[in-house]
Amino acid sequence: MLSARHSIRSVAIENGLLVLTWEDSHESRFHPIWLRHQCWCPDCGTPETGVRGIRLHHIDEGISIESAVVEGNGVQVTWPDGHRSEYAARWLRNHCYSDAERARRQVQPVLWDRTLSSDIPVGSLIEAEADPAARLKILEMVRDYGFCKIVDAPANREESQRMIRLAGAQRQTHFGTYTLKKKTTVTNVGDTTGPLDPHVDEPYRYAAIGITVFQVLRPSSNGGASTLVDGFEAARHLKEQWPEDFELLCKTPITCQRFDPGDNSHGNMRWYKSRLPVIRLDDRGKVCGVRMNERQISPLDVPADQVVPVYRALKRLFEILYSEDLRLTLNLKAGEGLLFDNQRLLHGRTGFTPETPPRAVLTSSVDLDDFHSSMRLLQRDLDPDAMHLELQQGMAG
Template sequence: MKIQSEQYQISKVQQDQRKLFVYWDDGHRSTFHYIWLRDNCYCSVCGDPRHGEKRFRIIDVPLDIKPLSVSCDSGNTLEIVWEPDSHKSIYNAQWLRQHCYSATEREHRQHRPILWDSNIVTNLPQIDYEEVQSADKSRLQLLEHLRDYGICFLRNVPPQKGELESFAQSFGPLLETNYGRVFEIVVDPEESQKSVANSQIDLIPHTDDAYQYAPPGIIFFHCLMANNDSSGQSTFVDGFKIAEVLRQEDGDAFDLLCRYEVSYQKYYSDRIDMRFSSPVFSLDSGGNLQEVRISNLFPAPLDLPEEAIEPFYIAYRKLMQLYTDPRYCLKQGLQPGELVMFNNHRVLHGRTAIGIQNQRRHLRYCSVDRDYFESWRRLLDRNLNFQE
């Protein structure tokens, strides 16, 4: 949640049997239930507000808890003394407004991703590597690109081994995968048995490691060498965009892909046998997209009720027509010294086929959990706002 720059004051409060009504100087009214207010007391007895640690247990008070008294200090602080133990809770006005759960305020706090198609090529979310390394504002801009677009390109990255790991680890620990912490993506017939990334074939856009319970979060590709021709170009598709297109064009097909699970599997030699099933689209309680999981590279047989098989295939075909449609695909031939980062839970990626006579392409791959990026974005946003 972005820190609000506005400073709000409480103009008055009113009470009924179950909740408190807070009126603000801008005309807005918040409703706070007593049980919610008591649950969110972070005094020294109930918890530690510095770390979000809670000691209070909701079962320690009745559901119909009521205040003995309510007072407001100059519109900046709300103080409540509770029945029956006279426990005192103090709430900062700005904190209350930031956590107001009225429909309008919850809508205001909802982040809206910027959806894109192939036209993004004319205005790529990109930034200079040295700027990110040297300035917090540029680093925050990078994180906001990832939040808004799900992808960001970095230019002028030294095309040498070690640079990728050093940069990625500045955000969080590298994930250990089936291929190690860093994976060399080159054409290699033997290694292609372990990973299609090392093959020459065309790879349609997909979610990496969809067969895992928790696929990689933010993926990094760093280019060290590129082909002399246009083969082996990286491709990217905004999974949120195609989901919304499908929702508008065929709501029933969209609902089927939210409801039923697709199965994925990865089997290699007696060393790996991974399987997972998940809906293609995962939504939050408000119907907003949270995750897209698509991979035609590692499918397992559908395991659905028999009456759902044919309708599901109709929906799934429509989806594939969208994510393989050039109108929605960003095609970029990464060059030495370029690095791309993207949210694997939103952006699908692939690659055009690599010509048999041209196999110079060398990318290095690693990934970091999304949690660390969200944490860094909040911290930088807060710190830079305080400095201003």
């Protein structure tokens, strides 16, 4: 039986709009042009496949509804030209654009600081492989917290695809699946043994890595712990303490670059530069993406009178990002891993002592929209309302 949320009590046409009253007393109002355009009948086609017969120029801006009736678990609308459209009740409720429903659909990230350490999000790869609900739970923790620790990641390179598949299709970066370890000629700072300040990977790409898939193959016996910082929480601090600096870092493009001499797994020379803000706001003005690696900041290219203010804002941001209050330190063992959102979280590591065989960790990546696709497909089977939630899109805005 359908819940009250998904059951239509009555249908009416008021001031030309289709008005649905639901069994939970919510009222939805749909404009005729919206309904006509979103007719997904076989003739009109659907935007899901992009095989679509209806075009906007076929629809008059002032189109009116001829009649509307409740029919089964949905509504049937008849148009002046005789065309009929059917809409499922649940679909209508999940696309209702009342202020209340639009607010409800927004995913709220759970911001955190070091105090999360006693209760971090944790999941099991083996359970996720056996049970889609367990997998969905992991993905939703990544969505909400920006990360999830995996307690039973494979401790070898051969099975890295199992970890990647947990999140979605692998993104082929210029690094490929990269094993970080101490090397003689260092063109990647990850291959050194010193501590690394929290940073985002590949901020020099137009689209940075979305989800980083991280596996510990062989931990260091002395140091080399992983650190994580919630960039959204850092942005919240900055906004609270220094609102003008926050504004500046939302709108000022900062160039990050990366010259890759071509000794990576793909073997091609690359020279990436991107000129993008540090903090991205969505259309509602909420922080939805963070992008910064201090080591890759290139010459500021801003009007002269902004040089000092932008540097001041960056200094204050780094003070927050590098503070111990925000930092989570995880001593991952061999066979433990992480999924984390590289467009929200910054990651780093503590220094460690070189030894033989050396510390080795593996990173791969999955685009944010591929990760969201995986989550949506699981929700379709397990929690159909959830697949209509409005996800934060990282640096895409």
